[in-house]
Amino acid sequence: GIKCGIVGLPNVGKSTLFNALTNAGIDAANYPFCTIEPNVGIVPVPDSRQDKLAEMVKPERVMAATMEFVDIAGLVAGASKGEGLGNKFLANIRETDAIAQVVRCFENDDIVHVAGKVDPLSDIEIINTELVLADMESIDKAIQKVQRVAKTGNKEAIARLATLEKVSAGIAEGTLVRNLDLTKEEQAELYDLHLLTIKPMMYIANVNEDGFENNPYLDAVTAFAEEQGAAVVPVCAAIESEIAELDDEDKLDFLQGMGLEEPGLNRVIRAGYSLLGLQTYFTAGVKEVRAWTVKVGATAPQAAGVIHTDFEKGFIRAEVTAYDDYVKYNGEQGAKEAGKLRLEGKEYIVQDGDVMHFRFNV
Ligand code: GDP
Numbered sequence: 001g002i003k004c005g006i007v008g009l010p011n012v013g014k015s016t017l018f019n020a021l022t023n024a025g026i027d028a029a030n031y032p033f034c035t036i037e038p039n040v041g042i043v044p045v046p047d048s049r050q051d052k053l054a055e056m057v058k059p060e061r062v063m064a065a066t067m068e069f070v071d072i073a074g075l076v077a078g079a080s081k082g083e084g085l086g087n088k089f090l091a092n093i094r095e096t097d098a099i100a101q102v103v104r105c106f107e108n109d110d111i112v113h114v115a116g117k118v119d120p121l122s123d124i125e126i127i128n129t130e131l132v133l134a135d136m137e138s139i140d141k142a143i144q145k146v147q148r149v150a151k152t153g154n155k156e157a158i159a160r161l162a163t164l165e166k167v168s169a170g171i172a173e174g175t176l177v178r179n180l181d182l183t184k185e186e187q188a189e190l191y192d193l194h195l196l197t198i199k200p201m202m203y204i205a206n207v208n209e210d211g212f213e214n215n216p217y218l219d220a221v222t223a224f225a226e227e228q229g230a231a232v233v234p235v236c237a238a239i240e241s242e243i244a245e246l247d248d249e250d251k252l253d254f255l256q257g258m259g260l261e262e263p264g265l266n267r268v269i270r271a272g273y274s275l276l277g278l279q280t281y282f283t284a285g286v287k288e289v290r291a292w293t294v295k296v297g298a299t300a301p302q303a304a305g306v307i308h309t310d311f312e313k314g315f316i317r318a319e320v321t322a323y324d325d326y327v328k329y330n331g332e333q334g335a336k337e338a339g340k341l342r343l344e345g346k347e348y349i350v351q352d353g354d355v356m357h358f359r360f361n362v
Pocket of ligand 1: 011107108111207209237239
């Protein structure tokens with residue numbers, strides 16, 4: 001599955017948020033392909049288009065796209081030096097595809113802040129420094145290894161050394177690898193190092209119920225993230241964990257009472273999804289309406305491969321209706337009559353929301 005790791009200093013609200021995500025999570029029985037682990041919450045990706053398709057097609061079942069959130073507790077200053085089980089946590093982060101950093105933007109005198117006061121930018125710096133230091137170690141090791149080979153005049157090794165030294169110089173200044181403006185080739189060269197700060201990262205600003213506006217902590221995080229080109233999702237974890245415990249009817253009442261259309265958690269999930277460069281296409285039949293996840297830029301055969309590898313191997317063509325056309329012409333038949341059902345070949349780049357059928361050889 002696709003994994004987003006939740007990190008942050010102690011007492012910033014990670015567990016509260018994670019519990020909310022887990023409570024809002026899927027019924028594992030419906031998703032036999034997912035393995036459920038205690039520190040992993042598997043959540044459906046909320047998508048109103050899927051709801052609309054289900055309403056139109058009335059299938060036997062509806063399957064949402066899913067995303068995994070991994071609770072990575074215990075990242076503290078000194079983690080990269082192995083303090084506080086640090087290395088284990090860093091190893092856990094290594095296995096994720098993206099990082100959601102929870103930052104405390106709420107005051108509460110009853111809840112101790114590990115650094116003594118609420119200061120989100122300093123919290124971010126502590127966490128990011130640990131991540132950068134861990135990457136520094138990986139880079140240094142790689143440099144030592146490749147230096148020997150480079151000395152023999154090996155061209156590949158020389159090129160790799162140049163990339164590694166460029167990255168090393170960048171992170172020595174505390175810059176996240178992701179922000180170093182590396183070329184695609186350079187990034188590919190770093191792939192096997194599984195660096196931490198090359199992963200996409202977003203900040204989850206945990207605010208009080210009344211802390212969405214006029215909150216200097218939130219403003220500071222927003223300004224900082226903007227500079228980095230990173231997303232910020234403000235959320236009140238405490239409220240989200242309450243909402244997640246309600247049954248569907250009470251949930252609606254509660255949200256309406258607060259003038260909200262959906263839980264704030266949905267924004268967290270969607271932000272994670274787009275952070276990963278993912279998009280959705282649909283299959284819609286009487287048996288099942290289902291959302292499938294592909295990388296932005298995926299071709300039709302690659303999209304077919306998400307359903308089954310045989311679909312990709314034997315791909316012939318795809319019948320594609322854009323979501324808006326599907327709705328406008330009241331389903332596939334109507335779209336077909338209006339000339340909006342397209343036949344697409346191997347080169348077709350899947351668009352977000354496409355409703356697709358695949359033709360393939362077995
Ligand atoms: P973690 O150590 O980062 O996992 O933090 P926790 O989730 O255990 O939260 C630490 C404390 O902060 C708990 O007592 C939570 O109830 C409280 N907390 C979490 N989110 C909020 C929030 O949005 N507002 C307030 N006032 N308290 C919160």
